[in-house]
Amino acid sequence: MKFRKLATVLSVAIVLPAAAAAQGYNLRLSGGIQGVSFRGYTADSIPVDSVVTTGNGSLETPNGYAVACATGNLYCNYWIPGPINTTAPAVAQAALTMWGLGLPGLRVQVNGYATTDFNTNASWPGTSPNLQLIEGYAEYAAPAWTIVAGRKLISGRLGAYGFDGGQVTGRLASAGVALSGYVGRGLAQGSNLFITSSEVNPQEDYLPAESPVVAGLIGTWNSPHAEVSAEYRREVDQTTKYFGSERVAASATLRLYGHYSVVGGAIYDMASGLWGSADAALRYATPKVGVVAGYRRYAPFYELWTVWGAFSPVPYNALYGSLSYQATKRLQMRIRGETYRFENADVLTPLVSIADSGWRFSVGGTYQFSNAWQAQLGYENERGTGAASSGWDGNVTFSPNGKYSIMVYGNSLSRPLEYRWDQSVVLVYGMQASVVARDNVSVAFTMARYDENRERPDAASFEWDQIRFGAKVIMTFSSADRLPLPKAITNRPAGY
Amino acid sequence: MRRILAPLVLALAVAVAPAAAQQGDQFNHAQHAKVFPTCTGCHAGALNDSRPLLPSGQSCANCHDGTVERRVDWQPPPPAGTNLRFTHAEHRKEVLAKAGQDSSLACQACHTPMGSAWMTVEPAVMPQCLACHGVKTAHLAAPDTACATCHLPLAQATTLTMAQVKEFPAPPSHDAPGFMSADGHGAQARAGTGPKTYLVAPSCATCHAQEFCATCHVNAPETPTIQALSMDPRSLAISVTLEAPATHAQDNFVLTHGKSARKSTAACQTCHTQESCLTCHITPPRAVGTLYASGPGRGAGAQVARSRPASHMADFSTIHAAPASSNPQSCEGCHARPQCLDCHRGTPERTPQYHPQTFLERHPAAAYSRETNCSDCHNPGAFCQTCHVQSGLGSPKGLLQAGYHDVFPGFLLNHGQAARQSLETCTSCHVEKDCLTCHSALYGRGFNPHGPGFDGEKLRSKNPQMCTVCHGLRVPSAK
Numbered sequence: 001m002k003f004r005k006l007a008t009v010l011s012v013a014i015v016l017p018a019a020a021a022a023q024g025y026n027l028r029l030s031g032g033i034q035g036v037s038f039r040g041y042t043a044d045s046i047p048v049d050s051v052v053t054t055g056n057g058s059l060e061t062p063n064g065y066a067v068a069c070a071t072g073n074l075y076c077n078y079w080i081p082g083p084i085n086t087t088a089p090a091v092a093q094a095a096l097t098m099w100g101l102g103l104p105g106l107r108v109q110v111n112g113y114a115t116t117d118f119n120t121n122a123s124w125p126g127t128s129p130n131l132q133l134i135e136g137y138a139e140y141a142a143p144a145w146t147i148v149a150g151r152k153l154i155s156g157r158l159g160a161y162g163f164d165g166g167q168v169t170g171r172l173a174s175a176g177v178a179l180s181g182y183v184g185r186g187l188a189q190g191s192n193l194f195i196t197s198s199e200v201n202p203q204e205d206y207l208p209a210e211s212p213v214v215a216g217l218i219g220t221w222n223s224p225h226a227e228v229s230a231e232y233r234r235e236v237d238q239t240t241k242y243f244g245s246e247r248v249a250a251s252a253t254l255r256l257y258g259h260y261s262v263v264g265g266a267i268y269d270m271a272s273g274l275w276g277s278a279d280a281a282l283r284y285a286t287p288k289v290g291v292v293a294g295y296r297r298y299a300p301f302y303e304l305w306t307v308w309g310a311f312s313p314v315p316y317n318a319l320y321g322s323l324s325y326q327a328t329k330r331l332q333m334r335i336r337g338e339t340y341r342f343e344n345a346d347v348l349t350p351l352v353s354i355a356d357s358g359w360r361f362s363v364g365g366t367y368q369f370s371n372a373w374q375a376q377l378g379y380e381n382e383r384g385t386g387a388a389s390s391g392w393d394g395n396v397t398f399s400p401n402g403k404y405s406i407m408v409y410g411n412s413l414s415r416p417l418e419y420r421w422d423q424s425v426v427l428v429y430g431m432q433a434s435v436v437a438r439d440n441v442s443v444a445f446t447m448a449r450y451d452e453n454r455e456r457p458d459a460a461s462f463e464w465d466q467i468r469f470g471a472k473v474i475m476t477f478s479s480a481d482r483l484p485l486p487k488a489i490t491n492r493p494a495g496y
Numbered sequence: 497m498r499r500i501l502a503p504l505v506l507a508l509a510v511a512v513a514p515a516a517a518q519q520g521d522q523f524n525h526a527q528h529a530k531v532f533p534t535c536t537g538c539h540a541g542a543l544n545d546s547r548p549l550l551p552s553g554q555s556c557a558n559c560h561d562g563t564v565e566r567r568v569d570w571q572p573p574p575p576a577g578t579n580l581r582f583t584h585a586e587h588r589k590e591v592l593a594k595a596g597q598d599s600s601l602a603c604q605a606c607h608t609p610m611g612s613a614w615m616t617v618e619p620a621v622m623p624q625c626l627a628c629h630g631v632k633t634a635h636l637a638a639p640d641t642a643c644a645t646c647h648l649p650l651a652q653a654t655t656l657t658m659a660q661v662k663e664f665p666a667p668p669s670h671d672a673p674g675f676m677s678a679d680g681h682g683a684q685a686r687a688g689t690g691p692k693t694y695l696v697a698p699s700c701a702t703c704h705a706q707e708f709c710a711t712c713h714v715n716a717p718e719t720p721t722i723q724a725l726s727m728d729p730r731s732l733a734i735s736v737t738l739e740a741p742a743t744h745a746q747d748n749f750v751l752t753h754g755k756s757a758r759k760s761t762a763a764c765q766t767c768h769t770q771e772s773c774l775t776c777h778i779t780p781p782r783a784v785g786t787l788y789a790s791g792p793g794r795g796a797g798a799q800v801a802r803s804r805p806a807s808h809m810a811d812f813s814t815i816h817a818a819p820a821s822s823n824p825q826s827c828e829g830c831h832a833r834p835q836c837l838d839c840h841r842g843t844p845e846r847t848p849q850y851h852p853q854t855f856l857e858r859h860p861a862a863a864y865s866r867e868t869n870c871s872d873c874h875n876p877g878a879f880c881q882t883c884h885v886q887s888g889l890g891s892p893k894g895l896l897q898a899g900y901h902d903v904f905p906g907f908l909l910n911h912g913q914a915a916r917q918s919l920e921t922c923t924s925c926h927v928e929k930d931c932l933t934c935h936s937a938l939y940g941r942g943f944n945p946h947g948p949g950f951d952g953e954k955l956r957s958k959n960p961q962m963c964t965v966c967h968g969l970r971v972p973s974a975k
Contacts, residue, residue: 043888089844126878191875229823237959242961307966308928312916312945349913352910382862385914411854418903
């Protein structure tokens with residue numbers, strides 16, 4: 001059944017462009033598969049009477065697993081390493097753009113995929129349902145306005161949000177102003193699915209019975225020295241008419257002087273009356289030097305159909321800076337650092353001591369030995385609440401021409417957790433290769449070995465090695481009349 | 497004047513036309529100074545069209561017979577290519593009239609530097625040629641009107657080889673600042689237009705043909721000045737490198753070139769075809785349509801390589817939201833929509849793109865204190881919970897499995913700060929039912945989860961249903 005669906009999608013994707021009497025089309029077909037394993041935990045329990053006390057006073061099972069015993073309970077809980085889940089997700093994707101279609105200014109975009117997991121015991125996230133439409137819309141663009149109908153993803157400071165509906169945009173090109181409004185049936189966060197889909201609710205939590213109606217406005221203003229946008233978006237329950245969310249946001253890029261610019265923006269949650277994520281950065285960018293110094297605030301966002309917003313998650317505020325420097329024609333170096341602190345959580349936790357601040361730091365460089373050889377080396381360290389990580393990564397790439405390239409790489413990672421005894425130490429070494437087999441066909445292949453140790457002071461520690469692989473084929477097709485450009489493109493409205 | 501002109505012309509004919517032959521066989525005139533009293537004894541063709549201009553090998557053998565002199569094996573070389581209009585026949589009458597019958601004196605006037613000994617021979621003494629023709633500049637700096645006096649356009653100089661064309665000397669004007677600009681060589685090429693008009697300056701046509709211009713000018717088929725030149729592939733023997741204008745070297749040129757192009761592409765279409773733009777522009781702007789399409793009969797012009805704008809620094813992937821949301825058209829110029837979707841709505845099969853290779857192992861640290869918003873690209877339920885549940889970390893039955901957070905024995909009772917700081921991470925495993933075990937006013941232990949900034953009244957006005965999950969129908973008033 002899964003193979004039949006895959007074949008259907010591929011056939012439709014190939015036949016569509018030929019069937020449509022378009023002035024032109026671009027079609028990207030890709031097929032890929034990867035093999036990867038993951039390993040978690042299995043919860044277990046043991047009667048209190050069977051628990052043993054070790055020399056240092058800790059409680060364990062007779063075979064050495066640390067246990068947690070709650071006062072009054074007859075059983076103590078413990079966690080052992082879970083089974084190794086090996087999955088093999090496969091995807092066949094088609095991304096199609098058609099224009100012309102007998103009407104200058106008309107364009108059709110379709111992007112979707114068929115997917116399955118060849119392992120039946122476990123499934124890689126996102127492999128269900130088997131057919132997923134990311135985008136599929138028709139767009140008609142006139143000089144002063146554009147209209148869109150279908151499934152589209154709106155990207156902006158409020159996030160990438162998908163909906164099934166329509167969008168109308170009006171432009172005053174001479175003033176650099178555009179105003180866009182959209183309305184439709186909203187998709188779930190970060191997903192191609194509706195919130196009512198069981199795939200976005202694997203633990204059967206409280207979620208709405210209907211997908212919300214989403215409506216929004218986007219205004220932009222562009223000038224030689226500034227680009228400004230403002231967004232408004234609301235989600236409303238179709239039955240109760242209660243709000244799922246209501247937010248506004250603004251973004252701006254100001255090119256002040258020479259190579260200096262200021263980039264920033266903020267979100268305000270009108271439903272909760274709280275400021276959301278925000279940032280502001282001063283940037284200095286030349287082909288040789290790039291410097292950024294900025295402030296950042298991160299605040300989680302929850303729709304109002306969950307109770308999580310009422311649990312008052314607190315934002316953190318961060319200062320960060322980065323520098324990239326083209327030291328020579330062959331050597332590029334970069335460094336980045338950030339320090340952050342959570343706002344007061346206003347809660348007493350006398351039995352535990354939890355950090356409320358952290359920092360991140362990374363440094364690296366790229367050296368171009370020749371047109372064919374390139375090496376890269378980097379180090380990253382992150383210390384924060386909940387977890388930390390540090391490690392090296394490096395790779396060497398040989399790419400003698402545009403036809404093929406091969407890269408060998410290695411990574412090391414140390415990742416201690418804060419709330420559980422678990423320090424993963426991972427060593428990775430692998431290769432990835434790509435070949436442009438024909439002008440419109442490229443093939444990529446990756447393979448890596450992962451050596452992982454989970455270090456704990458009890459029997460739950462383990463050593464685990466695995467090999468991951470991935471293979472992908474990408475084919476692109478275009479109408480032969482790309483040059484000279486068809487009317488659908490030469491008649492595009494100004495500003496495009 | 498005519499007395500000077502005639503011998504000069506004769507000398508030029510003798511010296512320049514067979515110059516290659518002289519250089520080729522290295523005949524040493526000075527060594528034979530005492531042997532030959534006249535020039536035309538060997539170069540009879542200078543006087544008589546029916547006679548050869550160079551002597552035969554037999555003439556040499558008259559002396560070089562192995563007895564008088566050592567034997568030599570010399571044969572006159574074939575005529576070398578030339579672009580001179582000059583022939584001896586055209587000038588013979590005038591030369592002889594002015595120089596009398598003593599042709600040797602006439603030859604010396606052109607082939608022998610002033611005051612030099614007999615048989616000190618050079619191909620031509622150029623200043624004397626120019627003086628005779630009234631040209632008061634150096635040879636290569638001669639005005640356009642003077643070139644055609646002696647030189648054929650390249651296309652008509654059919655005897656020239658590509659090797660000879662390659663050796664053409666460049667005039668000093670070509671080294672002048674700004675020569676490569678439209679105001680430089682372009683203006684010079686059009687200089688011939690006027691009352692006594694040429695469509696293209698003869699000085700250009702002397703060395704160049706259409707193919708040469710088309711090396712850079714993709715609008716050559718539409719440029720009258722270039723079309724006025726003939727076609728001749730030998731012109732490609734002179735190599736030229738297309739130099740980008742100074743504006744193209746400005747740091748922000750990638751950012752600003754669109755504005756200039758929207759005003760006018762007249763300057764762009766000199767060197768760029770639509771193909772140039774399509775190197776970067778996935779969705780071609782309208783201005784691209786005003787450029788010529790590449791194709792047969794049109795040169796390649798400027799070769800454009802795709803490069804990152806200066807603004808796209810190493811961490812651009814994490815901060816591109818602001819510029820992308822305020823000016824999406826700018827992004828669409830070079831990026832196809834599937835490129836955005838590859839990250840924002842990635843497929844289950846994902847080769848490493850946004851995240852590094854070891855991110856699966858590293859992601860707890862990134863998730864607890866989000867450097868970016870994970871849910872922009874990943875659904876917390878479909879992505880995070882689906883995987884965590886399969887890893888044994890979920891609670892599908894709504895039951896808390898104590899003991900996982902075992903660093904702090906009292907974590908369950910004192911998790912508040914951790915939860916408020918990293919609630920998104922908590923909800924990647926835990927569902928509402930887990931927390932409402934204690935935090936519900938109806939069924940739990942009544943622990944109040946509301947913290948800093950909580951505005952119950954405002955939330956209730958937007959969605960009272962959320963309040964009823966814990967409070968039932970008796971939602972307390974914030975007042």
